[in-house]
Amino acid sequence: MMDRKGCLICLVILATNSSDIFSADHTNEESLQQECAAFNARDLYTKIINKTVSAKLVTNDFSIKNVSFGFNTSYTISKKKLGYYPLVDIKKYSEQFNIDALRFPGGTVANYFDWNSMSLEYEWNAFKPKYSVKKLYKKHIALSKGKEIQANITSFFSAINEFSLRPFIVLNLYTQNLNDTISAIDKIKVIYNKKIYWELGNELGYYDYSFNLNGKHWDVELYAHYSTVIAKHIKDNYPEDEVGIVAGDIILEKSLFDFQEIKSHISHKEHWNKRVSEVKNVDAVIYHPYLRTFNKDKWRYTDIYNRLGENCVDFLNYMWLLAASDLYPKIYKNISESHFSGKKEWLTELGIISHNNNSQSLLGLPGIRTLLLINYYISWLKTSDNVEAILYHILGKGKGQSVTNKLNGAMNENGAALSIVNDFLVQADSVKKLIFEDSDILNGVARLKNHSFKSLNGIMIRSKNDKSIILVINLSTTTEYSISGLKGMYSKKLYQLQTKTFKEVKEEDKSNKITVVPPMSIFYAQV
Structure with missing residues (x-):
């Protein structure tokens, strides 16, 4: 069991990108109950769904x-x-x-x-x-x-x-x-x-x-x-x-x-x-x-x-x-x-x-x-x-x-x-939209209940020295994702970030190697 004060959100560092498969709708009552339970759970990694998805880049980018x-x-x-x-x-x-x-x-x-x-x-x-x-x-x-x-x-x-x-x-x-x-x-x-x-x-x-x-x-x-x-x-x-x-x-x-x-x-x-x-x-x-x-x-x-x-x-x-x-x-x-x-x-x-x-x-x-x-x-x-x-x-x-x-x-x-x-x-220098077409579809609540959005949200950032970085978030409370094409992913416990400089945070921790992107996590990579 993971303590509630522990790593419910992780920063995940990965190493390349991409490929396709599933689709789902989490709008019904049973799904909401399940997602609420997962959100409140002490152990986030019980009874979760695993899916494999691919990343798609929207062709046009814009300068920032x-x-x-x-x-x-x-x-x-x-x-x-x-x-x-x-x-x-x-x-x-x-x-x-x-x-x-x-x-x-x-x-x-x-x-x-x-x-x-x-x-x-x-x-x-x-x-x-x-x-x-x-x-x-x-x-x-x-x-x-x-x-x-x-x-x-x-x-x-x-x-x-x-x-x-x-x-x-x-x-x-x-x-x-x-x-x-x-x-x-x-x-x-x-x-x-x-x-x-x-x-x-x-x-x-x-x-x-x-x-x-x-x-x-x-x-x-x-x-x-x-x-x-x-x-x-x-x-x-x-x-x-x-x-x-x-x-x-x-x-x-x-x-x-x-x-x-x-x-x-x-x-x-x-x-x-x-x-x-x-x-x-x-x-x-x-x-x-x-x-x-x-x-x-x-x-x-x-x-x-x-x-x-x-x-x-x-x-x-x-x-x-x-x-x-x-x-x-x-x-x-x-x-x-x-x-x-x-x-x-x-x-x-x-x-x-x-x-x-x-x-x-x-x-x-x-x-x-x-x-x-x-x-x-x-x-x-x-x-x-x-x-x-x-x-x-x-x-x-x-x-x-x-x-x-x-x-x-x-x-x-x-x-x-x-x-x-x-x-x-x-x-x-510029940003390009990153879309995961096969990630779960989530819906808002109350007066936003009819607004749907993808559970994976991301962009590709091109730096001024012409290097590319992808920055992606898994918003789902119940689904972990395998992203086809990835060769290495490394996690950091988020609560550790608050006592370190960002330069220290960016160092890859080889002891925390993982194979999937957990629910409610942030990950990035140079590609």
Whole structure:
């Protein structure tokens, strides 16, 4: 029996590729019960199915050599000095996660950031800031003994220069005066005269921002006006810079239920996207395609919960996230094609928001978060060839979406995922889709129950030195795969990754040689 804290997810290193055979449908009730039991099992390797499959490459590939892979910084780099970005810390993160881009100020805080004072110093009663911003503000005041904490933008750009990173700067169109915002742009360009990627606000197309702000109503016309003026100023004065505009959120598609009261969000999103697509001097559209889990109180209102029971909530979340990972990139691609044709796509916030806010044990099993994040990156790169940035939220220590353990600074499961994908993708030249036609067909649950996807998901990455690597994930809870043509596969226990550097992780461990790809595993190979 394998202990629940042991290797439920393995990193599998293999040595070549390919060939064909089976097909299956795991959508019926009996299969779901079996898959839930396998997901919850202490010993994952009992009563599993073995299949042999082949890999098929889609002929056309697309370039990713100009895609940025990085993080949101917000105020989390330095624990003791919020808003300061010491080179030693950036160097550590840069080496550990092989990043090539940073975003400032990352997250919701950008919409409440005063670029004149470089701090959060608004009168809170003048508008309705989000709870996360209030909490951050109180933390600032407590740490600074009542004084405002100024962000050190010079230290941020010093790190950008030192490690040749791409800067994504989020402007405040929500609470800052328009002229002050333009003045801030000019001041920043004095500090840093190289290319900057400017974001016209943070999530301002989301429905929650459509309420009163200092006595006026925030709407798309106001946003379009501000964006037009700012984008023109940037392009007139700094033509080498790029400008990204905020799209509306797909809030209905992210919900377990088809609530009547959020139908208005659909018309809001469509109206928003149509209007902002008309703004000139814009290079990219900005999406924040978060994945989200739900607690049992939400699941109990679904039919599938009533049939499978409380013990299957983690499994239901797992199947929901797999379906969402496959579906969301396609939804955003349709938005781009309908409203933002020809524009690049910036995913300047991406991650998994879990109901228990625990990065160490998402869905109750170690390693699940790592598998899901890598799978999501693969799905995006397979779906859209217009992506120019994927920036994980957030760089720092702690629970939830952080990348390192708060106590000892070691990589957590988020960090393990991002160290793997960034190592491949930062050095990549192009990506080719990899399809396993004979792998099992899985289905989502709840309102995604009719969305089907393959249990093997993968891409072939061609590096800048013309070497090819395949990166594949087995998402099934019950099926192990033999991939015809493979001559050697080597596994690593995922929980070991969190105490090692990625260079150590990449070393092949000959003692862990295996012949099949286990359920819920990640594997890669040079080919």
